[in-house]
Amino acid sequence: MPFALEKLVRNAQAGDKEAFIALMESHKLSMSRAALAILHNEEDAADAIAETVMEAFAQLHTLRQPKYFKTWMTRALICNCYDILRQRQRYVPLDQAPEPAGGEPNDQALDIRESLAALAENDRLVLTLHYMDGLKIKEIAKVLGVKEGAVKSRLMRGRNRLQKYTWKERGIPVKQNREALRYEAQAELELQTVPPVIENKLRQVYAELPEKVPARKRILPRWAQRSLATAASLATAFTVLLGVNGANPALAESLPFVGGIFQNINREFVPTQNLTEAQRRVSDMAVPVGENQETSVTVPAGGMLEKPLTASLKEVYYDGSFVFAGIEFQIDADSDSLSEKYDENYDVLLNGESQVAHDENGTVTGRYDNGSGFVDMSDGAGWTQVERGRYITQRAFRVPDALQGAESLEVTLSFAGINDNSNLLTSVNSTPFTLDFTAQKTEAAIRTAVCQGAEMGGVRLLSAYTTPAATYIQVEYPKSYVNPAMGAAFEDGIAIGYYGGNEGAVCLCATEADLGNGMLQKRLVLAGLKEDESRKVVCWLFDKNGSGQYEAVFILDFAAGTVELGSAEDVQAAPVFDYACGAEAVKALAGGEYAIEKIHLDQDKPMVYLMTGDKKRDLRVEFWQEGARACTAYSDGYSWRDDALYWEYYNLKNGSSMSRDEDRYEGTEHRQHMLFVPELYVSLDPGLPVTVKVFDKDSGDGLLAQEVALTQSQLYDEPEYIPAPEDLVGTEDGAVSSEVQE
Secondary structure, three states: OOOHHHOOOOOOOOEHHHHHHHHHHHHHHHHHHHHHHHHHHHHHHHHHHHHHHHHHHHHHHHHHHHHHHHHHHHHHHHHHHHHHHHHOOOOOOHHHOOOOOOOOOOHHHHHHHHHHOOOOHHHHHHHHHHOOOOOOOHHHHHHHHOOOHHHHHHHHHHHHHHHOOOHHOOOOOOOHHHHHHHHHHHHHHOOOOOOOOHHHHHHHHHHHHOOOOOOOOOOOOOHHHHHHHHHHHHHHHHHHHHHHHOOOOHHHHOOOOOOOOOOOOOOOOOOOOOHHHHHHHHHHHHEEEHHHHHOOEOOOOOOOOOOOEEEEEEEEEOOOOOOEEEEEEEEEEOOOOOEOOOOOOOOOEEEOEEEEEOOOOOOOEEOOOOOOOEEEEOOOOOOEEEEEEEEEEEEEOOOOOOOOOOOOOEEEEEEEEEEEEEEEEEEEEEEEEEEEEEOOOOOOOOEEEEOOOOOOOOOEEEEEOOOOOEEEEEEEEEEEOOOOOOEEOOOOOOOEEEOOOOOOOEEEOEEEOOOOEEEEEEEEEEEOOOOOOOOOEEEEEEOOOOOOOOOEEEEEOOOEEEEEEOOOOHHHOOEEEEEEHHHHHOOOOOOOOOOEEEEEEOOOOOOOEEEEOOOOOOEEEEEEEOOOEEEEEEEEEEHHEEEOOOOOOOEEOOHHHHOOOHHHOOOOOOEEEEEOOOOOHHHOOOOOEEEEEEEEEOOOEEEEEEOOOEOOEEEOOOOOOOOOHHOOOEEEOEEEEEOOOO
């Protein structure tokens, strides 16, 4: 990183908001390139960039080395992009992206564009980061959280496919045109200017940021940390004796977990009710590993500053189709979460046979599907901390077709090492190790939907069944569909919940295998269904980079064992519920008062807005229904808006909103706490009144107890946008131009 940019990072970490904005401005073009390479949609890219800017503002003080700022920020951006792909299921073909500068594309440029559209998102993203943003292979590996060999493989694969689709088909020798191909691909990926949609979104975000960047905290010496930890341990012990739930609910929720590993790991960013229930069923049916037969291994430190660890198998579930292994380890670490490394030492062996494919460099190439039907469903969130030095996770997988129904399996789980999620450059233990055990089959109800003859748009449904633990759906489709997306939900739009890990920033909910006959297969693994579940499951294949349409929709009735053909109309959005206080209530807000401004109960991003005329303070917010507390949230300085706008959602089914200058009311005391409450959607019954209780987090003083009713939202038209005065430029005839003055 150039010295000037590194200085901007340090100034921003010291609290300088202008330095932070300058830093964002210097990176907005590269962020736009990366976001558009994944999303192919300017509005979605603007949302991902805005979210990244707000996260960077809040978390910049945690960055230890300013020279890694671009890597750190790019990784966050990529995660946000894939969140949008997964949650919104809004895909735009590449040919709808803005045309590159230089007029109408010629036939050769169209070949390049079609070739890029045919690439997998990972390959296209690596090409963009390497050729456009100038990142080195080592830097891209850090951004994506993969080995350098994987980056090299993706670059080579991307270049080879471009060569195949362009020069080879024309009969021109590849070697003579490799450099020309490189420059053409670079030109196609180029983005000369930041799109206006992204520029406008950035201006809005800058205006709403607090006046001071959260400053980097001074880190205490190790001896002081140990002394404070000892004191904190004693204080915690006394608090437990006095009744921890009454004293501090936040502390109660952080105490060691109760129950099995499977129902306590952090599975999803936004919880899904069905997946939570499936994990509970797995936990109830799992076989505990007794003290006298506990599979445990002590792993020595693998390098300087690393720590030894003890890994133990605690419980196992196997129903003849799916295996879940609950694992705990102890290590002298205090990171909130840890993650596994994926290289030549990562593997799953069943009856002595490897299930994870690797290339000649040892890079994992078939972790999710090696063509045999094996699917890795391991927890993508990594290792969850339950107390200092103690972590839990699950390794889970679908048994390959050849071993389905086996009474027992000899299982070897191979680990390549453990990384610290709070510092991606650090291994807490890089020593490979294995855990061996025998999985004995537990009888479980398996319900199957008969798929014979189920075909639509050339897509054939091959298999669909569900157990209490997981649901499996397999389809076959023509290669003519360009990188299609596969998904499933209940018929009412409610999420079923996906199993699966991640590769870099890519959440994998469906695996793919090439059959070599012009057809491809996708296998989708979701959470299992309860035995009395009567809702149908809607499964679809969406050709996101081709036709932009749902090419196949299947309606699965596991209760009846049948399959019906559906249409795009059967793919429903989950219901959204809202409360809004109205503009007059905002104008009437008095100093020191608190009130609920908005509750937006959306499956993907449930939000709560508290308005106040009071000073900024940290809050504990409780949500109650029928006399019972449903969930609790906490505010901090990052959720505070000192001069807030009031807006209402206009597109309530996808959570879009718009603020206008007329919504800022002069002379009011309108300030705001904006809270993202992930568990709110699954915790509340929208048909019942909700009582929101607000307390000062430090003193416990009650600040608000207000009951509101939620109403199901409808789809509204976007209101007319009224630009802010500073964005308007007068013209000679008195008209107004929307161009922004430089």
